[in-house]
């Protein structure tokens with residue numbers, strides 16, 4: 001009996017000092033578990049005399065109940081405490097600044113195409129898109145470049161289907177001139193943004209894949225001055241209201257007269273600087289009045305209709321506008337380059 005008294009005293013004493021969930025689990029195993037002191041005592045009852053046994057048995061049962069009842073609220077409290085402690089260490093500090101998610105942005109070329117589509121839409125031009133794998137007929141023949149014409153060599157062509165070179169990667173967006181006119185009656189006012197391909201040695205200003213914007217307007221009484229007005233408006237929208245456009249004679253088989261056109265340099269206001277190589281002008285592309293043979297080729301009567309066409313390099317415009325000095329950067333996939341445009345909201 002003295003045994004059970006000392007178990008009780010010790011158990012209650014330790015119970016008061018339990019401070020962690022682990023302590024509580026140890027205590028429970030020590031006293032109430034299958035190998036705990038109370039169980040061991042109960043197992044030892046067999047060695048007592050018949051007179052002593054009932055009272056000792058009752059005392060052991062009472063103690064088991066008493067300890068179980070005393071332990072329950074303490075265990076509950078320690079469990080709750082350990083739960084909140086865990087939550088505190090894992091919890092989110094809502095006062096910390098958030099992590100900015102990485103948001104993608106349009107590639108600078110696509111952003112510039114969108115900008116050009118918008119500018120030309122305001123002048124009544126619709127955007128059309130054509131195949132990048134072309135036939136010699138559309139890429140050359142219908143553009144007044146016959147098979148034996150020396151100008152055909154100028155477009156270093158990537159041949160898709162040998163041997164007769166009829167299936168090629170388009171070398172410019174101009175084939176869409178004929179494709180569009182075949183499908184439409186005048187008035188025609190379209191732009192054609194898209195990729196073009198040339199078998200070329202790469203350097204800071206040449207890529208074998210690049211992007212062009214073709215323009216075509218055909219109607220009655222379309223003149224060179226209309227071409228100049230449209231390109232001037234484009235230059236102003238892109239580079240600011242002060243910009244001027246310059247035409248110089250040039251040759252392209254599908255226009256007559258043909259010109260190359262430049263915009264006066266926005267960096268130095270045409271005075272001459274490093275960006276414009278001290279000329280005051282930045283060359284943007286080729287243009288001209290649609291050649292009568294091209295009109296005839298698609299069934300338009302050149303005595304009734306006239307038109308202008310132009311073609312420019314989209315990478316070049318971006319390079320001028322943002323001071324990029326290597327065309328290879330556009331396809332190099334270097335995030336440091338691309339992020340400059342994302343930040344500029346381009």
Ligand code: DAH
Pocket residue numbers: 171172173174214215252254255285286287288309310311312
């Ligand atoms: N297709 C020509 C090229 O890639 C550019 C060009 C010149 C397009 C004159 C035109 C044009 O529409 O009229 O070099």
